[in-house]
Amino acid sequence: xxxxxxxxxxxxxxxxHLTTKKGHHKFHQYLVEGWHTxxxxxxxxxxxVQVAATPEQLDEHAxxxxxxxxxxxxxxxxxxxxxxxxxxxGIFAVIDILxxxxxxxxxxxxxxxxxxxxxxxxxxxxxxxxxxxxxxSGVVFGxxxxxxxxxKVIRAMQGSQFHIRLSEDDLGNWVSAFEARQIPVxxxxxxxxxxxxxxxxPQPAFGLIMGNEGQGMSERLMSQTTTNLYIPIKGQAESLxxxxxAGILMFKLNQNLV
Amino acid sequence: xxxxxxxxxxxxxxxxHLTTKKGHHKFHQYLVEGWHTxxxxxxxxxxxVQVAATPEQLDEHAxxxxxxxxxxxxxxxxxxxxxxxxxxxGIFAVIDILxxxxxxxxxxxxxxxxxxxxxxxxxxxxxxxxxxxxxxSGVVFGxxxxxxxxxKVIRAMQGSQFHIRLSEDDLGNWVSAFEARQIPVxxxxxxxxxxxxxxxxPQPAFGLIMGNEGQGMSERLMSQTTTNLYIPIKGQAESLxxxxxAGILMFKLNQNLV
Numbered sequence: 001x002x003x004x005x006x007x008x009x010x011x012x013x014x015x016x017h018l019t020t021k022k023g024h025h026k027f028h029q030y031l032v033e034g035w036h037t038x039x040x041x042x043x044x045x046x047x048x049v050q051v052a053a054t055p056e057q058l059d060e061h062a063x064x065x066x067x068x069x070x071x072x073x074x075x076x077x078x079x080x081x082x083x084x085x086x087x088x089x090g091i092f093a094v095i096d097i098l099x100x101x102x103x104x105x106x107x108x109x110x111x112x113x114x115x116x117x118x119x120x121x122x123x124x125x126x127x128x129x130x131x132x133x134x135x136x137s138g139v140v141f142g143x144x145x146x147x148x149x150x151x152k153v154i155r156a157m158q159g160s161q162f163h164i165r166l167s168e169d170d171l172g173n174w175v176s177a178f179e180a181r182q183i184p185v186x187x188x189x190x191x192x193x194x195x196x197x198x199x200x201x202p203q204p205a206f207g208l209i210m211g212n213e214g215q216g217m218s219e220r221l222m223s224q225t226t227t228n229l230y231i232p233i234k235g236q237a238e239s240l241x242x243x244x245x246a247g248i249l250m251f252k253l254n255q256n257l258v
Numbered sequence: 259x260x261x262x263x264x265x266x267x268x269x270x271x272x273x274x275h276l277t278t279k280k281g282h283h284k285f286h287q288y289l290v291e292g293w294h295t296x297x298x299x300x301x302x303x304x305x306x307v308q309v310a311a312t313p314e315q316l317d318e319h320a321x322x323x324x325x326x327x328x329x330x331x332x333x334x335x336x337x338x339x340x341x342x343x344x345x346x347x348g349i350f351a352v353i354d355i356l357x358x359x360x361x362x363x364x365x366x367x368x369x370x371x372x373x374x375x376x377x378x379x380x381x382x383x384x385x386x387x388x389x390x391x392x393x394x395s396g397v398v399f400g401x402x403x404x405x406x407x408x409x410k411v412i413r414a415m416q417g418s419q420f421h422i423r424l425s426e427d428d429l430g431n432w433v434s435a436f437e438a439r440q441i442p443v444x445x446x447x448x449x450x451x452x453x454x455x456x457x458x459x460p461q462p463a464f465g466l467i468m469g470n471e472g473q474g475m476s477e478r479l480m481s482q483t484t485t486n487l488y489i490p491i492k493g494q495a496e497s498l499x500x501x502x503x504a505g506i507l508m509f510k511l512n513q514n515l516v
Contacts, residue, residue, distance in 0.1 A: 122380065126499045126501075126502060129495055129498070129499060130495075130498060130499070130502050131493075132493035132494060132495040133489075133491045133492065133493055133495035133497075133498050134492060134493070135492030135493050136493070156499075158495070158496070159495075159496075160493070160494075160495050163493055163494040163495065164493060231391075231509070233391045234391065234392060234393030234512075235389075235390035235391055235392070235393050235394070235418070235421055235422060236390060236418075236421040237387055237388075237390035237391035237416070237417075237418050237421065238416070238417075239391075240387070240388060240391050240505070241384045241387060241388065241414075241501070241505075243384075243499070243501070243502060244384060244388050244501060244502055244504075244505035245505075246502075247498070247499075247502035247503075247505050247506050248505050248506055248509050251489070251506050254492075
């Protein structure tokens with residue numbers, strides 16, 4: 001096993017690069033951090049190709065890392081450099097990004113969360129985690145939604161990316177495909193002319209679109225949905241956080257499943 | 259009006275200090291940022307004592323700042339130093355922390371959210387914002403819950419701290435007072451022996467306790483509640499983000515009010 005001691009080592013620089021969008025495009029790989037996520041990725045049979053860890057972390061987890069995964073011993077200083085957190089655990093994995101992860105909306109079953117230009121990594125990750133908990137089949141990242149391979153998104157997903165399906169697509173394709181199959185697609189609106197979410201009967205299969213934090217859903221998508229839903233707000237708050245709103249809608253719409 | 263141009267100026271140092279817990283204790287004041295929050299504080303007749311802003315921001319908002327508020331002109335460089343964001347708007351206000359904000363649980367009416375050792379500033383702020391939107395009367399910050407006067411909490415509250423009542427207290431006092439008044443107090447649990455939240459009838463007055471992100475509610479409080487609720491989880495997710503769980507529970511329990 002190779003021991004790396006310099007933060008200037010070329011592998012360290014590449015791993016750092018794998019926490020950025022540019023790095024993901026260049027290498028078709030991404031970096032995850034912490035045993036919670038690394039172990040989840042291995043358990044979910046993700047294409048983990050390398051593990052880099054401090055001696056303590058290697059000792060602790062060696063028997064859980066498959067034999068075909070390349071291992072590197074790193075220093076605490078390198079762990080700090082690679083980490084997105086203040087107190088890094090000291091274990092990282094490089095995972096291949098597979099082109100085959102694309103989901104065909106003509107064949108998708110169950111409930112799907114569709115993200116329209118969501119920006120905040122914490123919101124995105126939390127929505128994936130909530131979709132998993134609400135029994136959704138998957139989440140589609142629409143054009144303009146932040147990458148699912150950045151450290152903050154990965155941390156907020158808490159391993160749920162390995163439990164449900166994730167895809168990237170033009171949401172227009174999903175709306176058209178679902179409507180052709182007579183599966184409802186719900187938009188979300190702040191508009192009181194939209195339908196109160198409490199009046200919708202839970203469905204076995206549907207799409208739910210959540211829109212950008214500041215601007216909401218695009219007008220174009222809004223006009224294509226089966227119906228648009230709103231959550232009645234009682235106090236003086238102007239709106240809900242998008243991940244909270246998504247949670248309320250997902251647990252209501254999929255209520256018969258949980 | 260005093261113009262301040264040095265980032266080493268004593269006032270700038272004090273304002274910076276007012277973004278920390280130590281500063282809040284020493285001066286009984288806190289700093290807020292951005293016109294959204296500064297304007298909300300003025301509209302809510304909060305004790306705003308000073309405004310510091312760049313010339314552009316002072317020009318834009320001068321007529322909305324009351325005459326008895328002391329004004330300071332600052333540079334972009336100082337704004338950057340005071341700001342918690344990457345691109346500061348350039349307007350800040352110093353607000354007094356009033357001792358009189360304490361709420362007596364023997365006199366509290368309506369629905370109250372009780373926070374038991376919640377750590378993450380974003381979660382805390384989002385829960386206050388959601389409590390406002392769900393028509394709650396207020397939020398009680400229990401012992402061990404992060405301060406409500408730090409920049410990240412203030413940003414996530416989005417002005418809702420000026421719409422509903424906030425208090426700090428030992429949550430044991432609230433549980434005892436509500437039970438003596440026969441007002442239900444609901445705990446939240448991951449435990450499937452707890453009651454499914456969907457089976458609870460909405461109430462006009464109640465307390466809802468949300469617990470620490472990692473450890474959940476304290477055992478002591480859990481044993482004192484009227485009943486403990488859980489949200490059934492369908493997928494492989496281990497739990498929900500605490501702010502999402504709080505949103506689902508608040509909108510269900512207070513359903514008759516919205």
